[in-house]
Amino acid sequence: MSKPTTQTLPDIFESFSDARKQGFIAMKNLKEQGKGVVGTFCTYVPVELFLAVGLIPVGLCSTSDETIGEAEKVLPRNLCPLIKASYGFAAADKCPYMYFSDLVVGETTCDGKIKMYELLGKIKDVHVMELPHSQDKPSSRALWMEEIKRLKTRVEEKFGVTITEEKLRRAIKERNKERALLKKLYELSVMTPPPFFGLQQLQILFGTQFKFSHEQKVKELEGTISSITNEYENGKRPVSANAKRIIVTGCPTGGVTEKFTRVIEESGAVVVAYENCTGAKQFDRQVDESADPYEALCDYYLNIGCSVMSPNPNRLELLGRLCDQFKADGVLEMVLQSCHTYAIESHTIGEFLKTRNIPFMSLETDYSTGDTEQLKTRAAAFIEML
Ligand code: SF4
Numbered sequence: 150m151s152k153p154t155t156q157t158l159p160d161i162f163e164s165f166s167d168a169r170k171q172g173f174i175a176m177k178n179l180k181e182q183g184k185g186v187v188g189t190f191c192t193y194v195p196v197e198l199f200l201a202v203g204l205i206p207v208g209l210c211s212t213s214d215e216t217i218g219e220a221e222k223v224l225p226r227n228l229c230p231l232i233k234a235s236y237g238f239a240a241a242d243k244c245p246y247m248y249f250s251d252l253v254v255g256e257t258t259c260d261g262k263i264k265m266y267e268l269l270g271k272i273k274d275v276h277v278m279e280l281p282h283s284q285d286k287p288s289s290r291a292l293w294m295e296e297i298k299r300l301k302t303r304v305e306e307k308f309g310v311t312i313t314e315e316k317l318r319r320a321i322k323e324r325n326k327e328r329a330l331l332k333k334l335y336e337l338s339v340m341t342p343p344p345f346f347g348l349q350q351l352q353i354l355f356g357t358q359f360k361f362s363h364e365q366k367v368k369e370l371e372g373t374i375s376s377i378t379n380e381y382e383n384g385k386r387p388v389s390a391n392a393k394r395i396i397v398t399g400c401p402t403g404g405v406t407e408k409f410t411r412v413i414e415e416s417g418a419v420v421v422a423y424e425n426c427t428g429a430k431q432f433d434r435q436v437d438e439s440a441d442p443y444e445a446l447c448d449y450y451l452n453i454g455c456s457v458m459s460p461n462p463n464r465l466e467l468l469g470r471l472c473d474q475f476k477a478d479g480v481l482e483m484v485l486q487s488c489h490t491y492a493i494e495s496h497t498i499g500e501f502l503k504t505r506n507i508p509f510m511s512l513e514t515d516y517s518t519g520d521t522e523q524l525k526t527r528a529a530a531f532i533e534m535l
């Protein structure tokens with residue numbers, strides 16, 4: 150492990166919470182050095198294919214309502230805000246990451262995104278991966294393998310590179326190392342009381358994606374884990390031992406939807422883990438380094454437990470495991486407005502948690518701040534009864 154950073158913990162948290170903005174300059178510099186950039190919208194996209202040949206993957210899921218008005222000139226109002234905001238940033242040319250992306254890789258996760266990519270294709274060079282919606286059929290696996298190979302060919306043609314097996318294996322190793330560190334970081338909250346608030350955990354998990362150097366990222370994460378551990382060992386307890394322990398599940402969170410975590414923590418509870426794409430869904434497992442790299446990527450990505458899969462047993466497996474590991478007092482789900490797959494799956498999640506006697510509530514929100522008070526009232530009432 151590298152030497153503990155000399156930065157204080159507040160400085161470290163600030164550096165992650167500001168990472169999206171700071172990353173704009175880093176990316177501009179990388180572009181000036183001739184680096185290619187690939188924008189993505191979803192955890193299913195196998196970014197190792199880009200990393201293998203020195204391309205920079207960047208998440209384009211917008212997390213602010215700034216350009217929703219622009220998007221609604223083209224898209225319907227009653228559409229998921231993540232889709233509207235993502236398109237809006239491209240249409241208004243307001244997201245530097247979208248601007249710098251030479252290629253945008255989409256996936257057929259949900260209907261809204263599929264149709265949005267058609268429109269986005271008029272503005273950017275878009276490649277859409279055909280994602281199967283079940284994980285247990287041989288035909289699904291065959292299709293996903295074919296799609297991974299098709300993406301490989303597209304990347305090679307677009308950027309004039311060759312993705313060798315050796316390069317791919319190295320990228321898998323590096324990405325696994327980052328996943329392991331992020332998992333180690335959020336697992337610090339297994340302790341009672343946890344060593345940091347859920348908002349700080351979220352800002353690190355979300356901010357890391359905008360740090361583009363593997364070595365730097367590893368160094369910063371090791372330093373952060375070490376600083377948090379040292380402060381805890383020295384008796385620092387920022388969170389009350391009586392705070393109710395909440396797991397957040399549902400749609401991806403970060404940016405404006407930090408409000409979800411804020412209302413929970415302002416009500417006296419602490420978010421100990423995120424099951425959603427900002428957290429464990431992305432970092433819990435490893436890509437098998439001993440297998441054929443394409444087989445390993447195919448299995449790893451296809452088995453992500455997102456509600457777009459039917460059935461979706463892997464979400465239940467992960468959520469159940471997190472509830473045990475983090476000694477959850479309750480689970481709160483964030484569903485973005487008009488996200489049908491998560492909204493419908495709520496019932497299954499509630500029934501599953503009932504069998505474990507874990508209280509559960511699902512709350513719908515969007516990218517505005519107008520519902521913050523209402524969310525707070527409902528979250529506070531839920532925490533009160535735990
Ligand atoms: S929630 Fe599902 S569709 Fe959304 S980013 Fe995660 S895996 Fe992709």
Ligand code: SF4
Nearest residue numbers: 229231259400485488
């Ligand atoms: S949150 Fe739901 S509706 Fe929105 S992009 Fe993700 S899966 Fe689609």
